[in-house]
Amino acid sequence: MRPAPKTYRLHIGIFGRRNAGKSSILNALAGQSVSIVSEVAGTTTDPVEKPMELLPLGPVQFIDTAGIDDTGALGTERIERTRQATERTDLAVIVVGDGHWTPFEQQLSDGFRQRQVPLVVVFNKSDLGDPSTEARQTLESAKQDFVNVSALKGTGIGALRQALLQTAPQDFVNRPGILTDLVPPGECAVLVVPIDKEAPKGRLIMPQVQSIRDLLDNDSFCLVTKERELRRTLDRLKVPPALVVTDSQAFLKVAADTPASIPLTSFSILFARFQGDLTEMVRGAMAIDTLKPGDSVLIAEACTHHPIGEDIGTVKIPRWLTQYVGGALKVEHTRGHDFPEDLSPYRLVIHCGACMWNRREMLSRLLQCRQAGVPLTNYGLTIAYSLGIFERALGPFPAALDVYRNTAHKPGARHP
Ligand SMILES: Nc1nc2c(ncn2[C@@H]2O[C@H](COP(=O)(O)OP(=O)(O)O)[C@@H](O)[C@H]2O)c(=O)[nH]1
Ligand code: SF4
Ligand SMILES: [Mg+2]
Numbered sequence: 001m002r003p004a005p006k007t008y009r010l011h012i013g014i015f016g017r018r019n020a021g022k023s024s025i026l027n028a029l030a031g032q033s034v035s036i037v038s039e040v041a042g043t044t045t046d047p048v049e050k051p052m053e054l055l056p057l058g059p060v061q062f063i064d065t066a067g068i069d070d071t072g073a074l075g076t077e078r079i080e081r082t083r084q085a086t087e088r089t090d091l092a093v094i095v096v097g098d099g100h101w102t103p104f105e106q107q108l109s110d111g112f113r114q115r116q117v118p119l120v121v122v123f124n125k126s127d128l129g130d131p132s133t134e135a136r137q138t139l140e141s142a143k144q145d146f147v148n149v150s151a152l153k154g155t156g157i158g159a160l161r162q163a164l165l166q167t168a169p170q171d172f173v174n175r176p177g178i179l180t181d182l183v184p185p186g187e188c189a190v191l192v193v194p195i196d197k198e199a200p201k202g203r204l205i206m207p208q209v210q211s212i213r214d215l216l217d218n219d220s221f222c223l224v225t226k227e228r229e230l231r232r233t234l235d236r237l238k239v240p241p242a243l244v245v246t247d248s249q250a251f252l253k254v255a256a257d258t259p260a261s262i263p264l265t266s267f268s269i270l271f272a273r274f275q276g277d278l279t280e281m282v283r284g285a286m287a288i289d290t291l292k293p294g295d296s297v298l299i300a301e302a303c304t305h306h307p308i309g310e311d312i313g314t315v316k317i318p319r320w321l322t323q324y325v326g327g328a329l330k331v332e333h334t335r336g337h338d339f340p341e342d343l344s345p346y347r348l349v350i351h352c353g354a355c356m357w358n359r360r361e362m363l364s365r366l367l368q369c370r371q372a373g374v375p376l377t378n379y380g381l382t383i384a385y386s387l388g389i390f391e392r393a394l395g396p397f398p399a400a401l402d403v404y405r406n407t408a409h410k411p412g413a414r415h416p
Contacts, residue, residue: 009051009061010172012164013089015082015108018066020097021124024151026064029054029160047085055161055370056277056363057168063089086111091168092119099123101135109144118167121146122160127153158371165363173360178211178274180218182263182396183242189215189222192230192246192254206355207267211245231257243396245270248380249312255389263396268380271353273397276362276378280370282400284377285385286407287348293327295347300365302354304336312379317350320386339365343372351378 014022030052048064063085066078086092092112094105105121112119121139123131127150139146147163149156165173183189193199193208204212208224215222223241225233227250234240240262246254248266258264272281291297299313318331334340343349349369354362369376377385384393394401 009059010057010168011061011063011088011090012054012093013047013063013065013085013091014093014095015065015086016095017097017102017104020095021151022095023048023064025093025095025122025124025149025157025160026050026062028149028151028154028157029062047081054164056280056367057165057172086117089117090172091164092117093122093164094119095122095124096131096135097124099125099129099131099135101132101138106138109142118169119144120160120163120167123148124151126150126156158367161367162364165360165367168360170360173358173363175274175359177218178207178214178270179243179245180214180220183215183218183220183222185219187220187242188237188239189220189243189245190230190233190241191222191224192227192244192250193224194227194247194250198249207271207353210355211267211270227253227257230254234258234262248383251384251387251389251393255392260392265393265396266380266384268353268378269384269393269397271355272378272381273400275354275357275359276351276366276376278397278400279403280366281377281381282394282403283407284348284350284375285381285390286404287375287377288321288324288382288385291321291325291329291347293325294330295325296330296332296345297321298332298334298340298343298346298349299351300334300339300349301352302336302357302361303352313350313352317379317382320383324386337361339368343369343374346374349374349376350382351376353378353380 014026016022030050047066050062050064052060052062054060054062065082065085086108089112092108094108096105109119109121121144123135123146126148131146131148136146145163147156147160149160151157179189189211191208191211193204199205212222212224220242223233223237227246230244230253234257240259242263244254244258244262244264246264246266248268251266255264269278272278299317301313314333318329321331322328332346349365351362351365366376381390384390390404391401394404
């Protein structure tokens, strides 16, 4: 994967007094030593900039600053460097190591508020004690949320990730487009939309409409066809399309009718990427191979009322999985914003495309699953996987395809 350009990265500045544990927290988030942690106060003199893939947000740039409560000649220099860091911060983290909210933190926080920079407050060293009552009251009356963390013990890091996700500016959470990176301006996509008894009357569904709009915004164009007319549609084109996108349920026929030289994927897979994290959800689909009869699987739909008639989540996917696994699974369902807090009973979560949701909510679920060690995938990926056309469907996404190729076909894998 090409690294995202620096300017597109969310810049997360970490501020706080010396020895609050700023560098330790960064290390805990990274799961590796990228920052200098020292027993001696103020080891980090210059802000250390560290590009990182921060789950679940994606590419970010951390700025680990020196403590700015410093005095003396060297201190003045540090204060200036840190002040500069506040100016390129998109999301600020103030770390408190001793449980006290002092005028120093208040001043920092006021500065961020004035410039409308979102702020996450972290009380670190929770292994040594709780934040003071005064500190809590001050933050609560300012409606400023905070997270209790112990970088040393690794506790609260999950909650901190959630807080960063919830607080990150909208522009950084949303992906720029659904498929326009795959269909350059002036190029054509063919969208395959089966019109069967399950299609809603008189309209197209959200992922189809949003994809068409995305292509128009990008000065690309598209042809919309049913699966039966696909071959004829392709025959009429002088130049092959840049991409064919199909409804997952017509995958096999569409794969058979689309020449191998034309990239092919499904709306669901586009939405796994647009609303969630494709690579993570590819791993999730591959977890189907580890399922055994009797295992519990959670099927989650974002809408409380799904518009489709014969329900893919309640009937078709459970049936396919049962066939694939070779015995009945315990399938549970959840709808809307309800989601079990305790995911430990489940071996896999299969989610709908979440087309009606914002990405933040889907990423939050992905994070919750990751923290519980439960893989998550979506309907379309499940279908592609159980039909045995995963590789073809992931063709347009080299990074996700690599994950599959590097993990699949290990001894014991049951893939057809
Ligand atoms: N007990 C305890 N010590 C911590 C914790 N986090 C960091 N420390 C210690 O606090 C000291 C300062 O940590 P450091 O990350 O360098 O702080 P910074 O100056 O804010 O970057 C080091 O000795 C760390 O080991 C924690 O959660 N609990
Ligand atoms: S959000 Fe989920 S349940 Fe609702 S229409 Fe989209 S895919 Fe279906
Ligand atoms: Mg430090």
